Amino acid sequence: MLKRVLIGLMAIAAVGFGVFWWLTIPAHVAAVAMPAYQANVANGQTMFNAGGCSSCHAVPDQPDRLKLGGGLAIPSPFGTFYAPNVSPDPNDGIGRWSEADFVTAVAKGTSPSGAHYYPAFPYTSYQRAKIEDVRDLFAYLKTLPAVQGRARDHDMPFPFNIRRALGIWKLLFLDGKPFTPDPSQSASWNRGAYLVNGFGHCAECHSPRNFLGGIIAAQRFAGGPNPEGEGWVPNITQKGSLAEWSVKDIAYFLKTGELPEGDKASGSMGRVIRNTSQLSPQDQHAMAEYLKSLPPVEGPPRPKRKIEQDGK
Amino acid sequence: MKRVLLAAAVLAVGATTVVAQQEVAIQQQNLMKAQARSMYGVLGKMVKGDTPFDKAAADGALKALADDVAKIPTVFATNPKEGVKDATFGASQKIWQNKADFDAKVPAVTKAIGDAKVTDAASLKVAFDAVQAKCDSCHDTYRVKLK
Numbered sequence: 342m343l344k345r346v347l348i349g350l351m352a353i354a355a356v357g358f359g360v361f362w363w364l365t366i367p368a369h370v371a372a373v374a375m376p377a378y379q380a381n382v383a384n385g386q387t388m389f390n391a392g393g394c395s396s397c398h399a400v401p402d403q404p405d406r407l408k409l410g411g412g413l414a415i416p417s418p419f420g421t422f423y424a425p426n427v428s429p430d431p432n433d434g435i436g437r438w439s440e441a442d443f444v445t446a447v448a449k450g451t452s453p454s455g456a457h458y459y460p461a462f463p464y465t466s467y468q469r470a471k472i473e474d475v476r477d478l479f480a481y482l483k484t485l486p487a488v489q490g491r492a493r494d495h496d497m498p499f500p501f502n503i504r505r506a507l508g509i510w511k512l513l514f515l516d517g518k519p520f521t522p523d524p525s526q527s528a529s530w531n532r533g534a535y536l537v538n539g540f541g542h543c544a545e546c547h548s549p550r551n552f553l554g555g556i557i558a559a560q561r562f563a564g565g566p567n568p569e570g571e572g573w574v575p576n577i578t579q580k581g582s583l584a585e586w587s588v589k590d591i592a593y594f595l596k597t598g599e600l601p602e603g604d605k606a607s608g609s610m611g612r613v614i615r616n617t618s619q620l621s622p623q624d625q626h627a628m629a630e631y632l633k634s635l636p637p638v639e640g641p642p643r644p645k646r647k648i649e650q651d652g653k
Numbered sequence: 654m655k656r657v658l659l660a661a662a663v664l665a666v667g668a669t670t671v672v673a674q675q676e677v678a679i680q681q682q683n684l685m686k687a688q689a690r691s692m693y694g695v696l697g698k699m700v701k702g703d704t705p706f707d708k709a710a711a712d713g714a715l716k717a718l719a720d721d722v723a724k725i726p727t728v729f730a731t732n733p734k735e736g737v738k739d740a741t742f743g744a745s746q747k748i749w750q751n752k753a754d755f756d757a758k759v760p761a762v763t764k765a766i767g768d769a770k771v772t773d774a775a776s777l778k779v780a781f782d783a784v785q786a787k788c789d790s791c792h793d794t795y796r797v798k799l800k
Binding site for chain 2: 564582593599604
């Protein structure tokens with residue numbers, strides 16, 4: 342009798358594991374699925390600047406934003422991530438990657454060896470990018486200097502260190518849909534919406550997240566506690582201080598980091614500005630136009646200000 | 654009776670500490686806001702082209718800025734352990750965890766202001782960007798967005 346029960350339980354466990362395995366198979370983009378294409382390096386550079394790749398992947402504490410050796414620590418409620426080397430170095434960077442490997446990484450969040458990336462790499466936004474733009478970005482990255490050295494491994498405690506489980510997270514939060522333009526809006530607005538929601542990945546920091554670390558869709562762009570620690574990420578819908586900013590103010594901010602009230606962005610946003618400042622005035626204006634059109638959404642309530650001793 | 658008095662005394666001391674902390678935070682904020690007025694209220698407006706270039710006003714703002722910057726290490730000597738009520742920005746606790754490093758960033762700002770050779774709008778822009786870069790190098794670590 343006991344033996345039967347045991348066999349039964351084992352069978353259920355095996356089936357359960359099989360279902361889990363099947364549900365969490367990392368998605369790939371096959372090279373054969375991509376038509377022949379002549380990459381546009383200049384457009385790749387634009388995508389690099391819109392995406393702010395160097396905000397996380399540049400070697401920290403040195404001035405060259407094109408040295409993509411990684412190593413920046415990105416704290417989160419789940420553990421600390423360390424940005425990897427994405428320079429063209431063949432051993433430590435992405436020098437040996439195929440174009441399909443790169444498209445798979447950016448659009449599907451799957452590594453060349455077939456593992457899930459953590460969504461600290463914002464593929465939930467990058468999946469909206471046009472495949473041509475991703476291919477151009479790859480061509481541009483290839484022109485940057487190779488940097489030796491690998492970043493240390495992520496510091497994730499159990500159970501967040503089980504990468505396979507991210508397959509379930511992806512089922513919940515990665516819909517695989519490309520960007521769809523709104524024909525009732527201008528070309529400039531649509532360009533802005535594409536840059537903000539795609540490579541720009543603004544919502545990744547400017548939205549509150551649920552206990553699983555997924556963006557709370559109803560409060561997209563409405564700000565929230567800074568996942569990296571102290572402070573608050575502002576609401577950038579028309580409910581926040583952006584209600585008093587003009588489109589021109591927002592565009593000027595993306596160019597210089599200066600706020601209309603006589604101040605300047607610093608910290609993570611300072612790093613973002615070092616990238617958006619390189620965009621064309623048309624793209625800065627397009628992003629501003631789209632952001633200014635975001636309907637007002639109430640963000641999460643702010644806790645009463647107390648200093649949290651982080652014990653460091 | 655004694656107990657009530659003691660409790661009242663403790664409460665009173667507690668209340669003064671709270672006020673004092675808020676006062677320290679406000680003093681720190683006022684110092685930074687004074688710098689913002691020199692930087693953006695005067696110099697930034699000329700750089701942006703909102704107001705015409707005015708050498709005397711620019712020199713005056715740079716002088717005021719240098720004076721205020723020199724006060725940073727002393728005004729930030731005490732940790733108020735709280736932000737100014739309803740403030741948009743605040744001081745990171747990291748300042749008092751690494752006070753020596755924080756203080757060590759000040760001379761670079763002073764130097765950038767001292768090196769400014771402002772004769773016209775173009776040279777002002779160069780000086781403005783150089784000074785701002787030094788402000789950033791401290792703000793990136795030690796300033797916190799609060800809303």
